[in-house]
Amino acid sequence: MTGAYGFVGNAVVRRLSEAGHEVVALTHRPADVPLPELPVFETFRGDIRDGKALAAALDGVEGVCHLAALTRVRESFDRPEEYQEVNAGGTAVLLDVLAAVSPSPAPRVVLGSTAAVYGAPVRQPIGEDTVPAPGNPYGVSKLAADDALRARAEAGAVKAVSLRCFNVSGAVSGVGDADESRIIPKxxxxxxxxxxxxxxxxxxxxxxxxxxxxxxxxxxxxxLEAGTSAPYRVYNVGATAASMREIVATVERVTGRPVPVVHRPPQPEPPRLVADISRITTDLGWTPVQSSLERLVADAWSVVSGSRGQGLFQRP
Structure with missing residues (x-):
């Protein structure tokens, strides 16, 4: 598991552990930085671009969940080369090392991709057959990672899935999204x-x-557990469509506190970007069960307000 100690990684590690998997974690956090408690079998430290660190972490694994990435859209405009090096280059290094240490049978790789690869398509909801047209360096770098994974899968080196995630929020075990450039955390x-x-x-x-x-x-x-015969599949992962105004109103209702808003001039942005999730529902049986707007906000609020634990609701 790369990116195991991040916002999404924390939740994925816990689910994998509950499902009976032994999770080996890779984190880029320095050796002098203490790590939070997670149910992992072993932890390795190193950059996703570091082949030696990857070789140690990947030795003997049967599958990989790849979440290590730079993820801030606005920041990617200032650091496009770094985003390409980490998101696309790091994925290529991971796949090279995985081929060297786990040549047979083909391991399974699940990549945390993003809806940003689609850009701003007119047709809504967005299906996986939409031609990618990323509008920022972050989306460009993640599409390159998708393409690298697809090529390795079609060559028979791995069995692979790209999960194109829309906007992720909420919290698990007191870990929420710390990126306050996003609407719900802010x-x-x-x-x-x-x-x-x-x-x-x-x-x-x-x-x-x-x-x-x-x-x-x-x-x-x-x-990770799916027994599909296809070498490579792409799935959208979304759940709840909401406007920015609806989010603010929900935050005020859930927290009982005001959220003053300063309206800036309109910007050229798509009016609606929502996911068609019919493919992942049909193929994998996945449906969102905890993604109501109230739940998303309440669990994010539980972290900010200091109420540690699962959130204001209990996980099924």
Whole structure:
């Protein structure tokens, strides 16, 4: 498991452990940084581009969940080369090393990809057959990672799945999304009094698709365990369509606190980006069960407000 100690990685590790898997973790956190408690069999430290670290971590594994990546869209415009090196280059290094240490039988690889590879298609909801047209360096780098994985799978080196995740939120075991450039983390931080207001482009009618991190973790587990004969599959993972205004209203309702909004001039952005999840439902039997807007906000709020644990609700 790469990126095991991140926001999504934390949830995936827990689901894999519950399913009976022994998880070997790779993290880029330095040796002098203590790691939070996770149910992992062993932990290795190293960069995803470091072949030696990967060789040690991948030796003997039967499958890989690959989540190590740079993920901030706005930041990617300032650091496009680094995003390409880590997201695309790191994936290529991982696949090279995996071929060397686990040549037979073909291991299974599940890549945490992103809906950003689609760009802003007119047709909604977005199906996996949509021609990718990423509109930022982050999406470009992740599409390159998808393509690298597809090529290795079609060559018979791996069995592979790319999970194209939409907007992930919520929390598992007190670990939420710390990226306050995203709407739900920022809105709950405003409700907590950490910021005076939330800035919103235009009237807030833009609609995006959100999925709970634990629902996403179940998708990773199902994809890893699936007995499909196809060498490579792509699945969208989304759940709940909501506008920016709906999110703010839900944060105020769940927290009982105001979220002052400062409206900025409208920006050229797609009015609606939502997922067609019929393929993953049909193939893997996955459906979101924890991704109501109220649950997404409540679990994110539980972390910001200091209520550790699963969140305000109990996980099924």
């Amino acid at each position: 809105a709950v931080a405003v409700a907590a009094g950490r910021y005076p207001h939330l800035e919103m482009n235009g009237d807030g009618d833009a609609v995006r698709d959100f999925v709970h991190v634990d629902d996403l973790a179940r998708a990773f587990t199902l994809a």
